[in-house]
Amino acid sequence: MSAAAKLGHSYSYCHYMYNSPSPSPRWVLKLNKTSSTSSTSTTKWKSLIPKASSGGKKSKTIPDPTPPQEEEQAVSLSLDDVNPVGLGRKSRQIFDEVWRKFSGLGQISRTSRDDDKESLDALLIREGPMCEFAVPGARSTTVLVVGATSRIGRIVVRKLMLRGYTVKALVRKADQDVVDMLPRSVEIVIGDAGDPSTIKAAVDNCNKIIYCATARSAITGDLYRVDYQGVYNLTKAFQDYNNKLAQLRAGKSSKSKLLLAKFKSQHSLNGWEVRQGTYFQDVVAFKYDAGMDAKFDFTETGNAVFSGYVFTRGGYVELSKKLSLPLGCTLDRYEGLVLSVGGNGRSYVLILEAGPSEDTTQRKLYFARFSTKVGFCRVRVPFSSFRPVKPDDPPLDPFLVHTMTIRFEPRRQKPVEGPSGMKQDLRSFKLILEYMKALPTGQETDFVLVSCTGLGVEPSRREQVLKAKRAGEDSLRRSGLGYTIIRPGPLQEEPGGQRALIFDQGNRITQGISCADVADICVKALHDPTARNKSFDVCYEYVAEQGRELYELVAHLPDKANNYLTPAMSVLEKNT
Known part of the structure; x- marks a missing residue:
């Protein structure tokens, strides 16, 4: 037939x-x-x-x-x-109802009724379509969202709730308008990020922090309080909370920095050796040898000061000491150094010596340059920035480091004006040392900070906005916490997941990005190891200008199975 x-x-x-x-x-x-x-x-x-x-x-x-x-x-x-037809119709009806409820979450101004929220919870839990958004480990993770009522914060809160996280929201005041913006299951904490006394309760029982607060005005004091002081206060309170938990366990917090040296007395200067040398060993060097000298003293004001001058061509002076680490502790568990120093704005070379300490023929030297400011500052030097003195030597292995050296050399110094406006002599230096610590490593991000690129900000106040934002970023990098700093382009109110995204570290982005996409990056970065200690710009896909085509383009599809963040982060540099 x-x-x-x-x-x-x-x-x-x-x-x-x-x-x-x-x-x-x-x-x-x-x-x-x-x-x-x-x-x-x-x-x-x-x-x-x-x-x-x-x-x-x-x-x-x-x-x-x-x-x-x-x-x-x-x-x-x-x-x-x-009947398969009836079953299919019923399943579509259930999914349509869930999708209607879910899409309603994006309507920020909408105030949901109690029966709507209860029916949504029932659909999410019993019927199951939204269970696909669940993240492993979310049930045991509490996330503090600072700026939960901001444009990005409101979406972040809902994304976290859908994925099963326990969410705490830090808000300035809990009036009815604020309460209506947030889901009922969110724990609201009243406090001001700029006031340290009001945020201790906010970080209790928290595992991670997402900071997306913005200043209400362009006043310098308001920008400083939110963008810098707020970040500093949250990082300090979070570290104090982790240290308190470690003490209760009779141990040490994995997020705590390792103290290598603290210069608080004359006794703390023991073991440090002042040395001098020159790069040139010829007749010309001796002909132009005008002398050099350096000393390391503990002053009457309680400061450890390394100071001196170098007038010899190709000469340098350095301060060196062999490290004395606690028993069972090695630097391979850490990923960088942080120095609290003060002085007159000179640049220095930090040198690490690795290899067998007894056999000097097998030693390997690695160096990294860092600059200081006039006055006190904290300098972060990641191990990834150290380069071998001999090009043929392998990359630095922190496990083998046994000696640390701080070197001053007159070359490559930038002119700095003194307090009286006169330019200082670049061949003299003064470095006040407060402490040296090692920054811990880790697998995941502890603190997600939403910053900005400056695009979309009025030119008249762009400089002061960026100055406050950069100060907050630097404070986070030096805190010892694992961080992810996101600098989105101009924010747009439109659905997320509709266009491809560009992740870049070259200050070359020119387009905007939706608030929903930024919120999604914040949530995905919480458990992505490749996002730890990364700072990057992000915006919509665009055609690059001539000569600026080098960027990483990653397609962002609205599918939870598409992990677009990992390939984007894997090509970006850490600790920038």
């Missing part, structure tokens, strides 16, 4: 049988589909007839004593349970 002939014939009865080895009844479902070549063909369900098993013999039909009306009702109820 040809295919056309087969299509023209009606289907015979289609039997669904429940076979049982026992002589119990079996149900035969008969389906009769009438012959039709038009689109109006119908399906008729003939009967649902119980038949007794006869062990291979012909079965006899058992009359059904049920009246016709009751039989039709029973048949219709039974068919609803097995």
Whole structure:
């Protein structure tokens, strides 16, 4: 029979049988589909007839004593349970209802009724479509959202809730308008990020922090309080909380820095050696040798000062000491150094010596340059920035480091004006040392900070906004916490996941980005190891200008299975 002939014939009865080895009844479902070549063909369900098993013999039909009306009702109820069309329609209705509720979360100004929230929770939990958003480990993670009522913060809160996180929101005041912006299950904490006394309760029992607060005005004091002081206060309070937990466990917090040296007395200067040398060993060097000198003293004001001058061509002076680490502690568990120093704005070279300390022929030297400011500052030097003095030497292995040296050399010094406005002599220096610590390493981000690129800010106040933002970023990098700093382009109020995103570290982005996309990056960065200690710009895809085509383009699809953040972060540099 040809295919056309087969299509023209009606289907015979289609039997669904429940076979049982026992002589119990079996149900035969008969389906009769009438012959039709038009689109109006119908399906008729003939009967649902119980038949007794006869062990291979012909079965006899058992009359059904049920009246016709009751039989039709029973048949219709039974068919609803097995009808694939009905099941598909029901599942679509459930998903449409869930999607309507879910899309309503994006309507920030909408105040949900209590019955709507209860029905949404029931659908999310019992019916299951939104369970696909769950993140492993989210149930045991509490996230503090600072700026939860901001444009990005409101979306961040809802994304965290959908993924199963416990969310705390730090807000300035809890009036009815603020309460209506946040889901009922969010714990609201009243406090001001600029006031350290009000944020201790906010960080209690928190595992991670997302900071997306913005200043209400362009006043310098307001910018400083929110963008810098707020970040500093939160990082300090979070570190204090982790240290308190470690003390309760009779241990040490994994986020604590390792103290290498603290210069608080004359005794703390023991073991430090002042040395001098020159890069040139020829007649010309001796001809232009005008002398050099350096000293390391503990002054009457309680400061450890390394000072001196270098007038010799190619000369340098340095301060060196062999490290004395606690028993069982090695620097491979850390990823950088932080120095609290003060002085007159000179630049220095930090040198680490690795290899066998007894055999000087096998030693390897690695260097990294750092600059200071006039006055006190903290300098962060990651181990990844150290380069070998000999190009053939392997990269630095912090496990083998045993000696640290701070070197001053007159070359490559930038002119700095003194307090009186006169330019200082670049061949003299003064470095006040307060402490040296090692920054801990880790697997995940502890603190996500939403900063900005400056695009979209009025040119008249762009400089002061960026200055406050950069100060907050520097404070976070030096805190010892694992960080992710996101600098989005101009924010736009539109759905996320609609366009490809560009992740860049070259200050080259020119486009905007939706608040929803920024919020999604914040949430994904919480458990992505490649996002730890990364600072980057992000915006929508665009065609780069001539000569600026080098950027990483990552397609962002609205699919939870598409982990677009990991490939984007893997090509970016850490500790920038």
